[in-house]
Amino acid sequence: MAVPKKRTSKSRRNRRRAHHDHVDAVNYVTCARCGSPRLPHAVCPKCGFYKDRQVFEVETESTSEEA
Numbered sequence: 263m264a265v266p267k268k269r270t271s272k273s274r275r276n277r278r279r280a281h282h283d284h285v286d287a288v289n290y291v292t293c294a295r296c297g298s299p300r301l302p303h304a305v306c307p308k309c310g311f312y313k314d315r316q317v318f319e320v321e322t323e324s325t326s327e328e329a
């Protein structure tokens with residue numbers, strides 16, 4: 263079985279672990295229809311469109327007033 267030849271120093275160990283808890287930035291693309299940021303390969307939450315097709319009706323203030 264492979265065994266470490268030298269003890270890892272605190273410095274080296276801490277440098278190795280330093281990037282373990284970092285958070286990756288969420289990837290955003292711009293909606294081609296309304297220009298708002300949205301996640302790639304996902305329906306736009308602002309206009310409800312995906313690939314030039316309306317997937318769902320977007321709830322607006324005017325529609326909520328009618329109900």
Ligand SMILES: [Zn+2]
Pocket residue numbers: 293294295296297298306307308309310311
């Ligand atoms: Zn949109």
